[in-house]
Amino acid sequence: MKLPFDVSQTSFDAAVQEFRKIVGTEWVFTGSEDVALYRDAYSLIWDEAHELVPSGAIAPASTEEVQAVVRIANRYRLPLFPISTGKNLGYGGSAPNMTGTFIVDLKRMNRIIEVDDRRNFCIVEPGVSYFDLYNHIQKHGKRLMMDIPDPGWGSPLGNALDHGVGYT
Numbered sequence: 502m503k504l505p506f507d508v509s510q511t512s513f514d515a516a517v518q519e520f521r522k523i524v525g526t527e528w529v530f531t532g533s534e535d536v537a538l539y540r541d542a543y544s545l546i547w548d549e550a551h552e553l554v555p556s557g558a559i560a561p562a563s564t565e566e567v568q569a570v571v572r573i574a575n576r577y578r579l580p581l582f583p584i585s586t587g588k589n590l591g592y593g594g595s596a597p598n599m600t601g602t603f604i605v606d607l608k609r610m611n612r613i614i615e616v617d618d619r620r621n622f623c624i625v626e627p628g629v630s631y632f633d634l635y636n637h638i639q640k641h642g643k644r645l646m647m648d649i650p651d652p653g654w655g656s657p658l659g660n661a662l663d664h665g666v667g668y669t
């Protein structure tokens with residue numbers, strides 16, 4: 502495991518302990534097998550010294566939990582890297598852009614809060630995928646067609662933050 506720049510093992514362990522109290526032990530990942538899932542599967546520098554790898558990951562389930570996680574990380578100066586579904590495969594995937602950064606995996610925040618087919622907008626949490634949104638639109642008979650990029654498994658939020666474009 503690679504610690505982030507300028508963060509001691511003591512600070513890292515203390516932050517992880519506090520993270521566990523917020524989201525539960527099962528949603529804080531520090532074991533090598535779990536953390537490996539957040540590496541960039543398509544990295545051209547896999548296993549090389551300068552591959553960008555996280556030190557761990559946490560999956561909060563609510564805005565309040567995210568706020569608590571950020572406060573703890575700030576206290577221990579532990580850098581965070583948020584992902585929505587982390588499926589931007591081939592462009593870094595869920596890997597951070599600084600080694601040792603702790604991943605904030607927002608996949609559990611997957612509620613579709615509002616879809617308005619009169620004014621044409623939706624409010625979704627970050628873990629909602631295009632497939633989820635499509636199914637919701639079909640189920641509720643909304644008069645909308647989504648403007649999606651290639652991968653239905655990615656998220657509208659990640660795509661918006663990447664300034665993406667769809668096919669329509």
Ligand SMILES: Cc1cc2nc3c(=O)[nH]c(=O)nc-3n(C[C@H](O)[C@H](O)[C@H](O)COP(=O)(O)OP(=O)(O)OC[C@H]3O[C@@H](n4cnc5c(N)ncnc54)[C@H](O)[C@@H]3O)c2cc1C
Pocket residue numbers: 582583584585586587588589590591594595607627649650651652654655656657658659660661662663664665666667
């Ligand atoms: C095969 C393939 C084809 C694609 N085709 C297209 C295409 O046609 N058009 C197009 O526009 N895009 C395309 N993309 C890009 C992809 O669709 C979008 O980037 C996408 O929807 C990513 O969603 P994600 O949840 O995986 O994002 P993530 O990987 O989770 O996040 C993307 C970026 O946003 C940041 N981020 C994510 N969530 C948050 C958050 N809550 N707060 C702050 N920062 C956050 C992440 O740190 C990361 O830098 C393609 C990708 C692939 C793999």
